[in-house]
Ligand SMILES: Nc1ncnc2c1ncn2[C@@H]1O[C@H](COP(=O)(O)OP(=O)(O)OP(=O)(O)O)[C@@H](O)[C@H]1O
């Protein structure tokens with residue numbers, strides 16, 4: 001009753017961008033995602049960080065209606081993904097992990113096709129396509145066959161296409177995998193620009209530095225489980241902000257974490273003289289290793 005009154009008076013709390021309740025997705029004998037609970041605020045750049053096979057794509061597929069949860073529920077902008085799929089489609093844009101363009105068409109034709117599928121009126125279609133190609137710096141490539149674009153251009157083109165219907169939330173599944181370092185940084189700038197324009201961003205990555213550089217909050221996922229959640233600095237604080245890296249016997253590396261550099265330096269003073277040691281800021285990789293005992297990229301690149 002109270003909530004109805006508040007709603008009528010316009011005092012209703014703003015919906016979360018994404019809400020995930022007890023999401024589980026099983027494929028026969030594989031549990032890809034188990035009992036995931038998570039909510040994402042409007043305007044966040046949220047990073048889902050984890051190794052190959054952790055369940056990142058499966059989570060995106062459940063959030064975008066491409067995969068039916070085994071149990072649990074997900075909603076986007078207040079719309080239930082299972083019961084209101086059409087409303088959900090209107091407010092989300094999806095850039096899948098793998099390339100999904102019509103290779104026989106040029107970039108503009110691909111954009112046109114997608115615009116028609118989303119019923120974007122003809123009179124505004126061309127202008128919006130031009131604006132988005134400009135936004136991702138692909139104006140000059142608009143008449144080129146997408147097959148002939150570089151890997152970085154293809155990813156940028158997929159982002160432009162996903163933005164055609166002006167979604168509130170965009171899902172980016174491994175937006176920079178396979179891109180060289182310079183192009184990756186340009187992609188980060190593009191993602192930040194998108195965030196400044198008010199779009200909520202949910203991205204997956206297995207690059208630690210990407211999560212640290214871009215995300216306001218990070219969820220670390222491993223074998224279908226969310227094992228840590230927080231801002232990059234909160235997560236680093238969980239292991240200790242300073243790490244001492246030691247080369248022991250010239251063979252293996254040992255890590256010790258400390259609340260701050262002062263404590264780390266005090267520890268280093270007590271080490272035997274044959275142990276080579278450096279102190280550095282702790283990273284999200286340290287968080288992951290401490291929680292799981294292995295590296296994020298241990299299973300190889302995607
Ligand atoms: N359609 C499917 N059928 C059977 N098993 C699947 C299917 N999709 C995913 N899986 C399994 O679910 C688990 C999670 O896969 P998912 O693709 O979500 O991982 P990911 O974190 O996106 O990995 P990557 O970093 O390699 O993209 C894996 O063990 C995978 O083999």
Ligand SMILES: [Mg+2]
Nearest residue numbers: 056057058097
């Ligand atoms: Mg994936």
